[in-house]
Amino acid sequence: DSIIDLSAGLGGELRHAAAPSMPPFWNQAIARLPIAEGVGSCGTAAFRGERVIVENVATHPYWGIVRELAARAGLGACWSQPFKDSHGKVLGTFAIYHRRPAAPSAKEIQLIEDYAKLAQLAVERARLAEALRRSEERYRLIADNCNDVIWLVDLPALTFSYVSPSIQRLRGWTPEEILDQPLEILLGTEAAGDFRSTLSELASRLAAPDCPTR
Numbered sequence: 001d002s003i004i005d006l007s008a009g010l011g012g013e014l015r016h017a018a019a020p021s022m023p024p025f026w027n028q029a030i031a032r033l034p035i036a037e038g039v040g041s042c043g044t045a046a047f048r049g050e051r052v053i054v055e056n057v058a059t060h061p062y063w064g065i066v067r068e069l070a071a072r073a074g075l076g077a078c079w080s081q082p083f084k085d086s087h088g089k090v091l092g093t094f095a096i097y098h099r100r101p102a103a104p105s106a107k108e109i110q111l112i113e114d115y116a117k118l119a120q121l122a123v124e125r126a127r128l129a130e131a132l133r134r135s136e137e138r139y140r141l142i143a144d145n146c147n148d149v150i151w152l153v154d155l156p157a158l159t160f161s162y163v164s165p166s167i168q169r170l171r172g173w174t175p176e177e178i179l180d181q182p183l184e185i186l187l188g189t190e191a192a193g194d195f196r197s198t199l200s201e202l203a204s205r206l207a208a209p210d211c212p213t214r
Helices: 024-029 040-048 061-073 106-144 166-171 175-179 183-187 189-207
Strands: 002-010 013-018 032-034 052-054 077-084 090-098 151-154 159-163
Touching: 002 040, 002 106, 013 040, 013 090, 024 061, 032 040, 040 052, 040 061, 040 077, 040 090, 052 061, 077 106, 090 106, 159 175, 166 175, 183 189
Parallel strands: none
Antiparallel strands: 002 013, 002 090, 013 032, 052 077, 077 090, 151 159
């Protein structure tokens, strides 16, 4: 039987991420595993930045610190593959445990590498989403507290998708009241006409065959 384990790197530690088939006491024991030489298969793989194959955890020196727990969890072998970001920094490790001592075949090595690539994509996507969320929070904080009116318009409908709270001080309307109104309400008829004209001209230039952005 084989068991899949995923850990993510954070600072000098591996934070255990997922291994639903492992007993709770094991997951708790390795929740924060040091990234260092000789610290299990995963800690060593993350430290070296290369795959570490331990065919027998009962006798291998890397498993000395958790050997008794591994025996209690019924672990016989552990093959760990680190995965990295585009800059070569280790993001975490993907590991396969076996109930009995075992060495991987060439096909199994390829499988470990493929799973590690999928883990890399998942972790990078999650980190990108979190970075985007934090960036949006910062910009929202700036926009919501700015004295000038900041507004966003959806194209091509030319409807408001965001109006900063300062509109209420300057115009007497709440942002919610503005969002359902046409562009002329905020800009005035003449300015709104100029804006539509400029936008139409820009759209035509961008659609031209010789536009450098095409």
